Amino acid sequence: LTTRLPLVGTTVFTRMSSLAAQHGAVNLGQGFPDFDCDPALVDLVSDAMRAGHNQYPMMTGAAPLREAIAAKIASLYGHGYDAGTEITVTAGATQALTTAILCCVHPGDEVIVIEPAYDSYLPAIALAGGVPVLVSMQVGESGYSVPWDQLAAAVSSKTRLIIINTPHNPTGTILRPADIAALADIVRGTQILILSDEVYEHMVYDGVPHASLSRNAELAARSFIVSSFGKTYHVTGWKVGYVAAPAALTAEFRKVHQYNVFTVNTPMQHGIAGYMADPQPYLDLPAFYQRKRDLFRDGLAGSRFTLLPADGTYFQCVRYDAISQETEAQFAEWLTTEIKVAAIPVSAFYVQGKESGIVRFCFAKKDETLRLALERLRSI
Ligand code: PMP
């Protein structure tokens, strides 16, 4: 069999989690919480099962969940999506991203991807027969930023889609109003669509609002906006997410979705819909994670690592040039096996494995886990 994905192996997250388990390391590599979700959410799911919500829901997602998602977006970002024709529930954000790419990218179409990039974008583009056009973020003393002039120069008559991600994995940067304005200038008057990965929408710190593309009517009209309950409700293993997009885009999305998964497990959808009736859990999330971010940053302040800004997500990137000149993969492996704290090399998020001397830690962990990791990281 000739592979359709020659560049793909086992993901860096799986590899680093296995290495961490093998060496008894504190796992700050793969992004997932080491604490449980609210028991009230589990009760709502089990109530839904007992109430008989155990057969296929609608192909588009259980109606109460689509309505709750539309209401949330309207109240937070002021955009009124129609729950019937513009919201689709997906098997996590990963399926939403892949399905969105498959439904709009034709063979030979160009897709602009900003690197470092989350690892699922490029394989999905490859399966669609698309051509990735890579634009690297700039990284300096003040952290990472998108070079919009370079992105504008990467646009051609073949550009079909631009993928953005805010808050951004792995860098923890967030797009600001000036970034959104630059993006709007680039696509205005073109047929280019946007895929906006907003899975960390509720993890934005220091009182800054999340720059959802749904806040901007001009951009929302050409965008697939993706989010995930795995991140928001500390249930990465449930794999429930969604895509919000104008009706014409949603219609194309659903053509692929219905033969990709058809639909997503019913009881989780009803449980989450019930839980969303109270906005407090997601409204509390920025403060919850900002405290963990600060605990982790304060702990690293006296170490030999240099902290990069962490404005959003549950990731903290650090430079390690005062400690080692090894490649990021070598350094992450050494940290895991010798210091017993796992991290992710940022080079894994670049097609050509660009080296910046930076690794990523995940701080979605119990305070005691973070303290144990900090003790080890400060010992270097
Ligand atoms: N996009 C980004 C940027 C992510 O970090 C993740 C989580 N790993 C996903 C998408 C996938 O989300 P899910 O687990 O809901 O499929």
Ligand code: GLN
């Ligand atoms: N999104 C998670 C991360 O960036 C991992 C998801 C996965 O393991 N595929 O760490």
